[in-house]
Amino acid sequence: MTTAIKTFPVAVSARHIHLSEADLQVLFGPNATLTKEFDLSQPGQFAAKERVSIEGPKGIIHNVRVLGPVRPATQLEVSRTDAMKLGVTPPLRQSGDIDNSAGIKIIHQDKELVIQQGVIIAQAHIHMTEEDAKALEVQNNELVSVEVVSDRPVTFRGVVVRVSNDFSLEMHIDTDEANAGFIEQQAQGKLVKVLS
Template identity: 90%
Template structure:
């Protein structure tokens, strides 16, 4: 029997990078491994102590946090504001969908690495387990709308539901979305209706 879920936490995801094993070695040297700084809310995911700079045609952003563990392909997640500063045009995508996305230069000390694709603006999404999905009456990859109550209340449309028993119930938005709605970490969201 599932328990009714009225609201769920909303987390603000700042710019970050997921590195492939190959790119990790290229930037940090042979046999490099990620050093865990602290665990993230999603099981098995962590913020690493390693940081890199990302450089585009118009600008550079330093101290971009690397998240672990390593992935099959390198992915850089930025906000639209970040993209404008860098002078790049990343698409709005779900995490992992990096085909034909924007490229960027990664810098660490004297090392640099150009990735031809991998930069995206992450689409707002909700991580949840199968039990959570049943309680909320939604399914994997369903697109929903979520109301977040704050000083400037806002309803996000086009929010993707991502279901896996490896997840913990939480909605992720980027810093631009959070700033627009005066949203602080661990605000609460609730489903309002399916998005058109």
């Protein structure tokens, strides 16, 4: 028997980068490994102590946090505001969908590398387990609408449902989305409509 879920946490995801093993070695040296600073809400994911700078045609952003563990391909997630500062045009995508996305230069001290693709603006999404999905009556990759409670309540449409028993129930939005809706960490969201 599933438990009714009235609301779920909404997390604000600031710009960050996931590095491949090969790119980690290039930037931080042979045999480099990520140093965990603290665990993230999703099981097995963590914020590393390592930071990099990212540079585009128009600007540079320093102190970008690396998230672990390493991934098969390097992926940088930025907001639209970040993209404008950098001078790049990343697509709105689900995490992991980086084919034909934007490129960027990544810098750490005197080391740098250029990736030809991997920069995206992450589509708002909800992580959940299979049990959560049953309780909310949604399916993996379904698009839903979510109302977030704040001083300026907003409803996000086209939010992607991502179902895996490796996940913990939580919606992720970027800093632009959060700022527009006066949304702070620990905000709560509720499913209001499933889009056809």
